[in-house]
Amino acid sequence: MxxxxxxxxxxxxxxxxxxxxxxxxxxxxxxxxxxGLCHVVADTETLIHSTYDDVHDxxxxxxxxxxxxxxxxPMNDQxxxxxxxxxxxxxVDSQTYxxxxxxxxxxxxxxxxxxFVNSINMPGLxxxxxxxxxxxxxxxxxxxxxxxxxxxxxxxxxxLQRNVIEGRIISGCGKVRQYIYQEFP
Numbered sequence: 001m002x003x004x005x006x007x008x009x010x011x012x013x014x015x016x017x018x019x020x021x022x023x024x025x026x027x028x029x030x031x032x033x034x035x036g037l038c039h040v041v042a043d044t045e046t047l048i049h050s051t052y053d054d055v056h057d058x059x060x061x062x063x064x065x066x067x068x069x070x071x072x073x074p075m076n077d078q079x080x081x082x083x084x085x086x087x088x089x090x091x092v093d094s095q096t097y098x099x100x101x102x103x104x105x106x107x108x109x110x111x112x113x114x115x116f117v118n119s120i121n122m123p124g125l126x127x128x129x130x131x132x133x134x135x136x137x138x139x140x141x142x143x144x145x146x147x148x149x150x151x152x153x154x155x156x157x158x159x160l161q162r163n164v165i166e167g168r169i170i171s172g173c174g175k176v177r178q179y180i181y182q183e184f185p
Contacts, residue, residue, distance in 0.1 A: 013037060047071065048086055055089045059135035063156060063170040066137055076123055090133050095160035097130040132157055138167060 013034060016022050022031040041047045048055060051069050058066075073079045087094065101117045103109050118128040125141070132138070140153040153172030157165060 010037070044082065044085060048082070048089075052086065055086055056091060058090055059092065063168070066156065067154065067171050076121065080121075080127065084131075087131060087133060087136065090135070092133045092135065094131050094133045097126075097132070097165070099126070099128045099130075101128070132160055132165065134158065134160060137170065138165075140172075 017031065017033075022033075024030065025032045039050070041050060048071075051071050052058065071082055073082060099118070101114050103112055103117075121127055134157050136157050138155050138157060140149055140151060140155060143149045143151055143153075149169070150172055154170050155167030156170050158168050159166035
């Protein structure tokens with residue numbers, strides 16, 4: 001997580017947590033965070049509501065409003081579960097983009113079953129079935145043409161077509177550009 005140089009206290013706290021300098025409060029290796037660093041909530045629904053106060057109206061919110069909000073989770077499966085719960089709250093139609101689950105060498109097809117290939121969920125790669133809705137934020141994971149957009153650029157989905165995702169850049173080095181297209185074979 002990056003913090004601004006003006007947030008020197010936050011930077012120090014984050015470094016202390018990362019270096020294991022915070023005192024543990026129990027045998028589960030839990031630590032006590034300083035007051036004011038975060039707000040503890042009772043459940044996931046409260047977390048979603050406190051971050052995105054009215055997620056049902058996401059499409060009418062300004063890009064700047066969306067850029068000021070994010071939920072961080074330590075594990076990819078937690079990110080996937082949170083994303084799906086938020087996506088389910090939006091009333092617009094979704095589009096699902098399945099991955100390509102074939103092998104290049106047809107002789108290898110007996111070594112890798114379709115179910116196995118579909119179950120692979122690696123960090124930095126989208127899941128086998130990517131479900132999106134218009135208005136949701138997405139992050140550019142890999143850019144095959146790096147001078148134009150940096151990895152990690154945040155976009156907002158504008159249009160979903162069969163083989164194309166159209167997004168508006170809302171943060172990052174390419175914010176002056178209006179759209180990016182991702183084509184799927």
